[in-house]
Structures are given as C-alpha cells and as structure tokens.
Amino acid sequence: MTDPLESAQAIQHSGPNAEPRRRRSWIRRYIFTTDHRTIGIQYLLLALIAVIIGASLSLLMRLHLAWPDLPMPFWGVMKPEDYLALVTMHGTLMVFFVLTTAPQSGFANLVLPEQIGSRQMALPLLNAASFWLTVLSLLVLVSAFFMPGGAPISGWTSYPPLSAIAASGPGQALGMDIWLVSIGIFCIASTLASVNMLTTIVAERCEGMTLDRMPLTVWSWLVASMITVLVFSVLFAAAVLLLCDRHLGTAFFVPMGDLVNGQIVGHGDGTPLLWLHLFWFFGHPEVYIAILPGMGITSSLLANFSRRPALGYRLMALTTVLIGLLGFLVWGHHMFVSGMNPYAGTAFALTTMAIAVPSTAKVLSWIGTIWGGNLRLTTPMLFSLGFLSLFIAGGVTGPLLALPILDAYLHNTFFVVAHFHLIMAMAAIFSVFAGVYYWFPLMAGRQLHEGWGKVHFWLTFIAAYSTFFPMHLAGLAGEPRHYSQLSGGAASMAALIPLQRYISISAIVLVAAQLIFLTNLIWSVWHGKLSPANPWQATTLEWSTASDGQPIVLRGPYDYGVHPGQSDFLPQDALEPNPE
Amino acid sequence: MPLTIFLAVIALCPGLSSLVSGSQFWMPPNAALHGIAVDRLMRLNLTALGTCFIIAHLLLLISILRRPRPGASPKILPSMWAMEVIPLTLLCLMYVWMAITAQRLWAANRFEGPSPAAMQVEVVGVQFQWYFRYPGEDAAFGGTRPELVNAAAGNPLGLDRQDPHSADDIVASELVLPAGREVDVTLRAHDVIHGFFVPAMRLKQNAVPGMVLHVHFTPELPGEYPILCSQVCGLGHARMQAKLRVLPRGDYALWLAAREAKLHAIQAARVKAQ
Ligand code: HEM
Ligand SMILES: [Cu+2]
Ligand SMILES: [Cu+2]
Numbered sequence: 001m002t003d004p005l006e007s008a009q010a011i012q013h014s015g016p017n018a019e020p021r022r023r024r025s026w027i028r029r030y031i032f033t034t035d036h037r038t039i040g041i042q043y044l045l046l047a048l049i050a051v052i053i054g055a056s057l058s059l060l061m062r063l064h065l066a067w068p069d070l071p072m073p074f075w076g077v078m079k080p081e082d083y084l085a086l087v088t089m090h091g092t093l094m095v096f097f098v099l100t101t102a103p104q105s106g107f108a109n110l111v112l113p114e115q116i117g118s119r120q121m122a123l124p125l126l127n128a129a130s131f132w133l134t135v136l137s138l139l140v141l142v143s144a145f146f147m148p149g150g151a152p153i154s155g156w157t158s159y160p161p162l163s164a165i166a167a168s169g170p171g172q173a174l175g176m177d178i179w180l181v182s183i184g185i186f187c188i189a190s191t192l193a194s195v196n197m198l199t200t201i202v203a204e205r206c207e208g209m210t211l212d213r214m215p216l217t218v219w220s221w222l223v224a225s226m227i228t229v230l231v232f233s234v235l236f237a238a239a240v241l242l243l244c245d246r247h248l249g250t251a252f253f254v255p256m257g258d259l260v261n262g263q264i265v266g267h268g269d270g271t272p273l274l275w276l277h278l279f280w281f282f283g284h285p286e287v288y289i290a291i292l293p294g295m296g297i298t299s300s301l302l303a304n305f306s307r308r309p310a311l312g313y314r315l316m317a318l319t320t321v322l323i324g325l326l327g328f329l330v331w332g333h334h335m336f337v338s339g340m341n342p343y344a345g346t347a348f349a350l351t352t353m354a355i356a357v358p359s360t361a362k363v364l365s366w367i368g369t370i371w372g373g374n375l376r377l378t379t380p381m382l383f384s385l386g387f388l389s390l391f392i393a394g395g396v397t398g399p400l401l402a403l404p405i406l407d408a409y410l411h412n413t414f415f416v417v418a419h420f421h422l423i424m425a426m427a428a429i430f431s432v433f434a435g436v437y438y439w440f441p442l443m444a445g446r447q448l449h450e451g452w453g454k455v456h457f458w459l460t461f462i463a464a465y466s467t468f469f470p471m472h473l474a475g476l477a478g479e480p481r482h483y484s485q486l487s488g489g490a491a492s493m494a495a496l497i498p499l500q501r502y503i504s505i506s507a508i509v510l511v512a513a514q515l516i517f518l519t520n521l522i523w524s525v526w527h528g529k530l531s532p533a534n535p536w537q538a539t540t541l542e543w544s545t546a547s548d549g550q551p552i553v554l555r556g557p558y559d560y561g562v563h564p565g566q567s568d569f570l571p572q573d574a575l576e577p578n579p580e
Numbered sequence: 581m582p583l584t585i586f587l588a589v590i591a592l593c594p595g596l597s598s599l600v601s602g603s604q605f606w607m608p609p610n611a612a613l614h615g616i617a618v619d620r621l622m623r624l625n626l627t628a629l630g631t632c633f634i635i636a637h638l639l640l641l642i643s644i645l646r647r648p649r650p651g652a653s654p655k656i657l658p659s660m661w662a663m664e665v666i667p668l669t670l671l672c673l674m675y676v677w678m679a680i681t682a683q684r685l686w687a688a689n690r691f692e693g694p695s696p697a698a699m700q701v702e703v704v705g706v707q708f709q710w711y712f713r714y715p716g717e718d719a720a721f722g723g724t725r726p727e728l729v730n731a732a733a734g735n736p737l738g739l740d741r742q743d744p745h746s747a748d749d750i751v752a753s754e755l756v757l758p759a760g761r762e763v764d765v766t767l768r769a770h771d772v773i774h775g776f777f778v779p780a781m782r783l784k785q786n787a788v789p790g791m792v793l794h795v796h797f798t799p800e801l802p803g804e805y806p807i808l809c810s811q812v813c814g815l816g817h818a819r820m821q822a823k824l825r826v827l828p829r830g831d832y833a834l835w836l837a838a839r840e841a842k843l844h845a846i847q848a849a850r851v852k853a854q
Contacts, residue, residue, distance in 0.1 A: 159812075168771065367663070396632055
C-alpha cells in the first residue's frame with residue numbers, strides 16, 4: 001500500500017532538484033501539520049464529515065415531512081421541536097461548515113500557493129490554528145444536540161427574541177448558547193484563515209504573476225477572503241451582543257414589555273430588527289463567499305476542457321470584484337416584509353437588480369467559453385457544466401425575489417427554499433465535486449474512477465433537479481418554510497403532501513447517489529489509476545512539471561489552443577511551446 | 581445520450597410530480613383587489629425568466645452536442661459583442677423593466693397609507709395563535725399593557741379595562757371582514773417575530789414585538805381563506821393558523837352586531853358580579 005500523500009508529493013517534486021521529503025512523525029505530518037496541502041485536505045475532510053451529518057439530518061426531515069407518523073430510527077415519532085432543531089442544525093452545518101470551508105479554505109489551501117508560484121502560505125502556523133479552531137467550532141455545534149432541551153430551533157438565521165429568550169422554546173436555553181459560541185469560534189477561525197489567504201495572495205506571488213495573470217480561482221479567493229474578513233467580524237459582534245442580551249441583562253434585540261411564556265422579559269428598548277440588519281449584512285455576502293470560489297473553479301475548468309481561453313478574462317475578474325462590492329449593498333432584500341421602511345425596500349431592490357448584472361455577465365461568458373469549443377466531457381467537466389445549469393436555474397429566480405411586491409408573497413415560502421438550494425446548495429456543491437475530481441491527483445497521486453464519476457454525476461444531476469425544482473411549486477401554492485407538518489389540526493396546506501412525498505423520494509435518491517462518490521473516493525485513494533504529472537493538460541502552476549525553484553510566470557492563465565500546429569496549451573511558466 | 585437525459589430532466593420533474601400529486605401548483609385563487617396586478621406581474625416575470633432559463637439551456641445543450649466541423653477551427657472564441665455585450669444589454673433592459681413595473685406596484689401598496697375611510701383591525705401574533713381586535717363603536721382601540729395579559733381570564737391581549745376606549749373592543753380568534761371595503765391592519769406581536777401571511781390576499785407582513793406596523797388591502801371575494809404564520813416562531817409555528825372569513829356586507833353587519841351583543845352580555849354579567 002503506497003502512502004497517498006507520498007505519491008502526491010511525487011507529482012509535485014518530480015523535477016531534477018527534488019529533495020526527498022524530511023520524515024516527520026505521523027502526528028506532525030498528518031494532524032498538527034503546517035503543510036498547506038495537508039491542511040487543505042483536512043478542511044475538505046471536515047467539510048465531508050459536516051456534509052454527511054447535514055445530509056442525514058435532512059433525510060430525517062424529509063421523511064418526517066412526507067410521513068409525519070412514521071417513527072424514526074433512534075427517535076420515535078418526531079415532535080415539532082425536533083423537526084425545527086434538525087432544520088437549524090442542517091442549515092448551520094451546511095452554510096458554515098460545508099459551503100464556507102470546502103470551496104474557500106479547502107481548495108485554496110490545496111492549490112492556491114502553487115497557483116501563484118509560491119510553495120507555501122504566508123502564515124502557516126496561523127493556517128493550522130484556524131483549521132483547528134474550525135474543528136473545535138464544529139464539535140461545539142454538534143454538542144448542542146446533547147444539551148438539555150436539545151439543539152436550538154430558531155433556524156440558521158436565529159431571529160430574536162426567539163433566539164434571545166431561553167423560555168421561548170425547547171433548545172433556546174443551553175442549546176442556543178452553544179450555537180452562539182460555536183458561531184463565534186467559527187467567525188474567529190474564518191477571519192484568521194482569510195487574513196492568511198489575503199496575505200498570501202498579496203505577498204507571495206512569484207515573479208511575473210501580475211494581477212492580470214492570476215487564474216480566476218485566485219481572483220475569487222481574493223475577493224471571497226476580503227468579504228470574509230469584513231462580514232465575519234460583524235457576525236461575531238452580533239453573536240456577542242446576543243449573548244450579552246441573554247446573560248448580562250443588556251437589551252440590544254429585546255423590546256420593552258416583551259412578554260414570553262407569561263413572563264415580561266423586555267426591560268430595555270432593543271429591537272429585533274437590529275439583529276436582522278446585522279445578520280443579513282453578514283448573511284448576504286456569506287452566500288457569495290460560498291459561490292465565488294465555485295465560479296472561479298468553473299471558469300478555469302470550462303476553459304481547460306474546452307481547450308480554449310476563458311471568454312473575457314478581464315471581464316470575469318472585474319465581475320468577481322463587482323459582485324463582492326455590490327454584495328455589501330443588498331442585505332435588505334431579505335427584509336422586505338420584516339417591518340423595514342418600504343422606501344428602503346425599493347433601494348435594496350434596485351441594488352439587488354444591479355448585482356444580477358455581473359452575475360448575468362458571468363453566465364454569458366461561461367456559455368461563450370464552451371460555445372463551439374471542442375469539449376472534453378470528463379467528470380470534472382460534467383460537474384462544471386452541471387454547476388452552470390444549476391446556477392442558471394437558481395439564478396433566474398433571484399431577480400424575481402428581488403422585487404418586493406412579488407417577494408411579499410414568496411418570502412419564507414418553499415419558493416425561496418428552491419432558489420437557494422439550487423444556487424447555493426446544489427450549484428456550489430457541484431463546483432466542489434468538480435474541484436475534487438479535478439484536483440484529486442494532487443491529493444492522492446491517483447485519479448478518481450471516471451466511469452463511476454459519470455454515473456455519480458448523472459444521478460446527482462437528475463435527482464438535484466427532481467428534488468429542488470418542484471419546491472417552487474409548493475412555494476407558489478403558499479407553503480411556508482419551517483413547517484414540521486402539513487396534516488393534523490392545522491391542515492390548510494394538506495393538499496401539498498403528495499408533492500412533498502415526491503420531493504422526499506427524490507431526496508433519498510439524491511443522498512443515496514452520494515454513496516457512489518464515497519466509495520469511489522475511498523477506493524481510488526489506493527486503487528485509482530496512477531495520475532501523470534499533468535493529467536488534464538492544464539496551464540496553471542499547480543500542475544507545473546518544472547523543477548522546484550521559483551517559477552517565473554510568462555503569460556496569462558488560460559493559454560489553451562492558441563498556437564495552432566504547435567501545442568494545445570502553454571503552461572504559465574513554460575518557456576516555449578512544449579512538444580506534446 | 582446526454583441530450584435525452586438532459587431534456588428528460590427538465591421536462592420530467594414538474595410533470596412527474598404533478599402526476600403523483602394532482603394538487604394545486606399555482607398561487608391559490610386571488611381574492612384581493614391589489615392581487616389582480618400582483619398575479620399579472622408574477623405571471624409576466626415568471627414567463628420572462630422561465631424563457632431565459634430555457635434559452636440558456638438550449639445554448640448549453642447545443643454547445644455540448646455540436647462537435648466542431650472538421651477543418652473549422654474550434655479554437656476561435658465567439659466574439660464578445662455577440663456573446664456578451666448584446667445579450668447583456670438586452671437582459672439589463674429586461675431587469676430595468678422588471679424593476680420599474682414592480683416598484684410602481686410596491687409604491688402603490690406600501691408607500692401610501694390606507695384611505696381615511698378604511699376599517700380598522702388589529703392583528704396580534706402570540707406563540708402560537710393569531711388574535712384579531714376590532715375597535716368597536718367608538719372606532720378607537722383601547723390601551724393594552726403586557727402586565728394585564730391573561731388568556732385564561734379572557735384577556736389574551738392585556739386590554740386595559742380602565743381605558744374607556746377598551747370597553748367596546750372586540751377580540752376574536754378568526755378574522756371576519758366585509759367584502760369590498762379597504763382594511764387597515766395594525767400588526768403587533770407579544771413575544772417573538774411572527775409572519776402574518778394570507779396567501780389568497782397576496783399579503784405578508786411580519787408582526788414584530790416592540791413595533792406597531794401597518795398594511796392595508798381590500799378583500800373582494802367572499803369566502804374562507806387560511807391565515808398562516810410565515811416566520812418561524814417556536815415549536816407551534818406550523819399550527820399557528822387561523823381563518824379569514826370575507827362576508828358580503830350585510831352578513832358582516834349581522835356578524836358584528838352579534839359579537840357586540842355578546843360583548844354587552846359579558847359586560848353586564850361582570851357588572852352584576854361586582
Ligand atoms: C442573481 C443573483 C441573485 C439574486 C438577485 C438573489 C436574490 C435573493 C433574494 C431577493 C432573496 C430573499 C428571498 C426571501 O427570503 O424572501 C434571496 C435568498 C437567498 N439567496 Fe439569493 N439571489 C441571488 C443569488 C444567490 C446566490 C449566488 C446565492 C448563494 C450562493 C444565493 C443564496 C441565497 C440564500 C441562501 C437565500 C435564503 C436565505 C434564507 O432566508 O435562509 N442567492 N436571494
Ligand atoms: Cu441575499
Ligand atoms: Cu410562526
């Protein structure tokens with residue numbers, strides 16, 4: 001059995017000057033390591049664990065929604081508060097521990113230093129520290145399930161006073177405190193990780209790696225890290241204020257005279273709307289932290305597998321920056337009916353329509369890149385195309401939800417659930433899959449099995465549409481989110497039960513299809529096809545076969561197919577067209 | 581092969597699910613005055629955006645299926661004008677059109693208050709129940725205080741009985757409204773945020789503790805409509821449902837008279853007991 005990391009190293013250090021790696025103890029090499037590539041793999045494994053837990057929770061939810069009287073394994077018949085606790089934990093795990101860690105910290109640690117011609121992150125110790133803080137944060141979060149009263153029930157947005165007053169529901173006592181502490185730790189961890197990433201991109205680029213030669217992945221990690229530093233500090237502050245309201249008698253979010261469960265708990269003049277503003281000032285940019293890296297991966301992979309440059313490289317970099325900037329101005333579109341001034345609603349609607357423009361430009365550019373190209377339909381390419389399809393599917397409803405008068409009907413219904421699952425859950429996850437299939441040789445020295453990869457893709461793609469597309473219909477019919485049951489005493493939405501059953505069955509297929517991926521992953525680590533040094537004939541430096549020294553970058557990142565007759569591609573640091 | 585699967589996906593999902601369910605997939609029939617314009621806008625926008633979705637997927641499909649002709653150079657990218665500038669401009673025009681039409685409707689509904697002749701109703705969200713209060717003959721709501729709230733003693737809203745305006749306030753657990761008359765809804769919440777959602781009236785507005793918010797609308801068609809809670813508010817969120825009954829004007833007057841008579845009887849009994 002070969003050591004997978006060793007063979008990955010072999011790819012990287014195959015030049016004439018490659019030194020044999022100094023042997024360290026197992027713990028130093030795999031656990032408390034400062035090697036950026038190992039940390040990248042650690043982040044990806046963390047996300048994998050979180051996504052497995054998160055998906056299992058969602059299966060329980062789907063089963064309960066479809067068959068409310070069915071006893072659950074280890075659980076019995078589910079109570080409404082159990083369902084809400086599952087929703088809350090599912091959302092928190094997915095948004096924070098999957099979509100914020102894998103695309104950003106996971107892949108960036110894996111390939112960012114090499115992509116900019118460096119061999120390391122600027123601050124390796126900080127890097128390891130932020131990873132282990134993230135682990136701690138995850139452990140704290142999961143422990144909420146085991147608190148008296150269980151996990152919190154107020155959703156991943158945790159609106160007060162529900163989240164501020166322990167008496168407002170089961171799980172809102174210790175469970176909610178645990179949730180806030182976990183989020184606080186996570187904020188610190190992501191801020192540190194982003195400081196490291198920003199520093200690396202600014203300071204560690206090799207000679208010739210000018211801004212306009214950076215791969216679009218690097219552009220998106222750059223912008224996503226800037227967003228992270230700015231918004232996670234706001235979320236951190238909000239979490240601290242909420243903890244103060246809960247335990248120190250302050251009143252930031254709880255209004256005068258607030259009466260919960262027969263007790264007057266509001267003694268100051270706080271307002272719940274303050275939390276909504278703080279939370280969504282974080283929350284909207286957060287969705288871009290989740291998707292920007294996926295956009296960068298898609299740009300790079302579409303160019304590679306079409307064997308041509310990305311259409312409009314400068315425009316792509318510009319729209320990445322624009323999305324980052326505009327992302328700070330749209331948070332109010334989550335608050336049209338929250339009690340916010342209706343004139344503010346108009347202002348936020350306009351900024352939201354504005355952010356649709358750079359997003360649309362990106363889609364056009366991706367279509368232009370593959371239009372008429374000689375596509376290689378490998379598994380990573382299929383997942384990138386899937387990203388494109390799902391991004392469009394989820395994206396078209398964005399401008400609709402940006403219109404306050406229509407959102408006033410659709411807000412907090414399943415229509416919004418469909419929107420963000422297609423775009424954030426599915427599109428972002430598809431880009432993560434694309435990245436895993438694409439960069440797996442850098443992790444294991446081997447390739448994932450292509451045939452099973454394609455089966456995995458098609459099943460996932462079909463089941464994703466089949467699960468999330470019909471949710472639009474439930475939303476149009478008026479079904480609100482966070483309803484644990486449609487039957488029973490209050491049954492005005494009972495007509496939608498068959499639709500929800502259909503969705504649940506699709507969801508089971510969707511989750512089951514991931515077992516193929518897991519099997520492929522584990523099998524390929526040891527038995528996958530040994531990968532050549534540059535299996536996808538890529539131009540970016542993480543695949544560079546040159547010797548170990550500092551590379552010198554001579555051209556932009558997507559020099560594919562531009563020298564007819566000579567070579568199909570020119571790596572960024574290649575001196576002359578390399579004979580194929 | 582990819583083509584068939586691809587088309588199957590797009591076509592099958594709604595199709596299959598409608599087969600298994602046969603339930604309603606569109607908004608419930610509209611019963612409010614402003615809802616006519618809202619529904620029209622919803623249809624227009626969904627059609628426009630749905631068309632974009634389909635066109636984009638056709639382009640995707642063609643890109644995937646079309647093999648470059650031998651001899652033709654697949655290397656040459658499409659022009660920025662054809663692929664980027666022109667379509668982007670067209671789509672921006674569409675966004676502008678969407679924004680303007682929708683803003684006009686939003687402004688008409690939310691920037692201006694109700695007409696002075698609108699009838700007054702107060703809606704109060706409490707874990708996990710909606711209460712509806714009518715101001716009675718004096719057309720003014722009496723004061724409330726959280727200390728006085730006592731649902732078991734028949735005062736779920738904490739009406740201050742010292743306040744002369746309170747005496748004739750009617751508190752109900754279902755919302756009854758006359759057809760064709762504008763309603764000014766005053767929204768409050770006691771404990772946590774709730775979402776006052778009446779799908780058939782195309783109406784949603786949160787009820788936020790510490791705030792007094794207003795929405796107004798005109799129910800047109802008599803009938804019974806569900807009232808839901810659209811903001812997660814605790815373990816009873818899903819069962820926090822109530823009923824809106826819209827009555828022809830005459831029937832409404834009868835209902836109101838009956839409620840007033842009941843209130844008078846209760847008050848008389850209370851006076852006698854003291
Ligand atoms: C074309 C660009 C987009 C527009 C115009 C847009 C618009 C909106 C609007 C208006 C809402 C609020 C709906 C409501 O709650 O009533 C919303 C919700 C949401 N969007 Fe988007 N969106 C866009 C892209 C994205 C992207 C790229 C992501 C994620 C990667 C995303 C993730 C979400 C999430 C997670 C929510 C729901 C949050 C919650 O209530 O829990 N959106 N979007
Ligand atoms: Cu948003
Ligand atoms: Cu509720």
